[in-house]
Amino acid sequence: MEPVSSFYIKSSPEQFDAIVVGSGITGGWAAKELTERGLKTLMVERGRPVEHGIDYIGENKDPWTMPNRGRVDAKVADEQYGVQRQCYAFDEHTKQFFNNDRDMPYSTPDGRPFSWIRGNQLGGKSLMWARQSYRWSDLDFEANLKDGHGTDWPIRYTDLAPWYSHVERFVGISGSKEGLAVLPDGEFLPPFEFNTVELALKQKFDAKYAPARMIIGRTANLNKASDEHLAQGRAPCQARSQCHRGCSFGAYFSTQSATLPAAIKTGRLRIATNSIVHSVLYDAKTNRATGVRVIDAETMETREFHAKVVVLCASTLASTAILLNSTSSAFPNGLANSSGVLGHYLMDHLWAAGASGRVEGFENDYYRGRRPTATYIPRFRNVIDKHPAFLRGYALAGGAARDGWQSAAWQPGFGKDFKAMLRKPGPWHFSLGGQGEMLPRFENMVSLHPTRKDKWGIPLLHIDITHGENDRKMREDMADTAANILEDLGLKDVRKRKLTEQEYPPGLAIHEVGTARMGRDPKTSVLNGFNQAHDVPNLFVTDGSSLASSAWQNPSLTFMALTARACAYAADQLKAGKI
CATH class of the missing domain: 3.30.410 (Cholesterol Oxidase; domain 2)
Structure with a gap:
């Protein structure tokens, strides 16, 4: 198989069948499913490339061989990783997988704490996640309806069960x-x-x-x-207790170890790294998303990519920020936000x-x-x-x-x-x-800061929970x-x-979900039961933002199953000419 680097592009005039925004756990699955179903797909990642094995620079290194004996220099940690250093997986072996907080700030009201742990690179947080993988049951999918907190899930366990199986067999779950x-x-x-x-x-x-x-x-x-x-x-x-450093054995599931090679094998994947998605492009005449506008992370150059289907997998808060920043006369408060609930019902585990x-x-x-x-x-x-x-x-x-x-x-x-x-x-x-499980509440929300922007000119996300x-x-x-x-x-x-x-x-559980929830009623939800926007039929959101409740289990297996199911549906709908 050709190296991943041969599939990188900087720009392209062509119209892809699908664009996947993000390359973490859900982005990798979206790329795999769409390419294997025949769609020429572009994966857009705001961070740098990371090659499997080659770029796991802390792997197999004992603390006494590191410049700071495994600890991040205090001055560097204070100035650049004030939030990220709170994560259990952050140290001198792994800091290259975590965001620089100085370059990527966000705001909270009155200093109220929220810890947004981020890993912007190819593979995202799939490189250092905790890997706990549990199915949900109807106890979880029916909870909102039964106790009246949150909107009713438009799916039940039987809808997702075959997709859990599909994902588990490929990922490899020991249990x-x-x-x-x-x-x-x-x-x-x-x-x-x-x-x-x-x-x-x-x-x-x-x-x-x-x-x-x-x-x-x-x-x-x-x-x-x-x-x-x-x-x-x-x-x-190998039971080395080094999972967060990356694993050259591919013994744990990550984008690099599993889904990315599968997508590349099809010959239908292209990858644009260092490409920060500013917004989703939208055509009011056709009521369709037409692609994404990106800012080059290194040169600040703006360019566009175009596709017939757009799938947001940038992470719960990042995907929501992109939608909120995608405004037009048709959607002045954010793309696919006729319900007004986009950004609301943020949850994280207790x-x-x-x-x-x-x-x-x-x-x-x-x-x-x-x-x-x-x-x-x-x-x-x-x-x-x-x-x-x-x-x-x-x-x-x-x-x-x-x-x-x-x-x-x-x-x-x-x-x-x-x-x-x-x-x-x-x-x-x-x-x-x-x-x-944290209950879904309307007042727990994210929005765009009215005046503050990041170094690329994009409004900061304001987090209130x-x-x-x-x-x-x-x-x-x-x-x-x-x-x-x-x-x-x-x-x-x-x-x-x-x-x-x-x-x-909140946030330090690193299980934030909600903010672009699915539901049965377009008046109270952003997405339908296939993670498809009610308002824009060729727009899909399959990461944690789509969840209508948090349940009590680790959410990543459910993210993956929802993504695989949604992408299969999107491919079928595109081939049938319905989107």
Whole structure:
């Protein structure tokens, strides 16, 4: 296969069948599905090129071989990565995958916190995502209708189930079949294993809390590569605990490891990097999107690309910003925004609440093991019982580990006795942390700043979001319930953990969704059940902005399934001459 670089273009006068804006998890899937269905497709990415394996510059490098021992220089971090440095995956090995906050600012009202974690390069955040991959169920797709918060989803689980399967087989999801209605099973590779302590706690938990269950997290890492994955050039996970640096083995799913090679293989893909989409071009006479206007990230030159179909996959907030900036006499408040809800109903997962404790015994079990996932307790709140304080629910994730020599960094001591102490492992600990559903609320929104612009002359995105009463009560229950579970399992010195909104600002879960939601009624939603704009039939939005609720599961698998389904529909509609 030809190198990716041979498919790059700077400009083109031709009309493509489709333009895909963004190259992350959804952009990669859109390019794969559209090209494999015969459409000549242009992928437009605002960031720089990243070649698989070649540009993973922090891979396999030990901290002591790095200029700053794995830490980003404090002055550089303060001046350029004030927001990005909050992400768990940010360090000297990975900072090249994160945005420069100085060049790409945004605003919030009255200093209210929101942490927008971004990775603008070919592959986007697919290079450093956490890879947790869970199906939603009808409990999630029906929640808005049943409790009256948010608009009714125009699809149900049965609509998406075959597309979940389609995505899972290609991506490679390692997990266990559990038969849980709240968390449907999928097409799984063998699961990763519990360590000894986790397995003992799982047995206690399952016996005491049935029908709730502790399982191993489902992750987009190849525990065992199938023939399809080997044909993609991917190899099994090496359990190096370096996923966020990029993986030359292709053991975890990313645009570079899987969807981009598939799209390139068709010969129908072209890629324009360093191309910042300013707006979507629109023809009022035909009521069609005709392409995109871009600004060259390096030269500031403006140019246009044209296509019969436009698919926005730039990420929840970036796609919404593009639509808001695409104004005309027909759509003065943003393209496809006759409903007026574009930018509203922003959500992010609730987290940073849980508990940890000490596990007695297991002195002969020193091996914790390395694996790319954690233990996981799927949602149980408001499934069978009805909690009096809040709606919806959450999952709990965690794991067991034993203190090693690193723990001595926070202990006093020196000399012979101190060195001897370092050779003896400490006690085992087990923790649980929550991830919960945030209710969709109209007042949580994004808009374009009326006066401030970025270095390319594009209005800054203004982000206004707070947690509501339901959100706060759910987080209280996360901490209380996690602590109760650990005490019931016999742990000692159990401590709750619940950070404040200032300490864990919205956005830092990196699961922001909403703002261009799908729905049944064009008066209250932007998209229909195929991620197609109600107002502009050849415009599709398939990233997180399309979600009508956040559910409690990690959203990326649902992003991918929605994208594959929408692109199949778009290709069929285009071939039939309907769009």
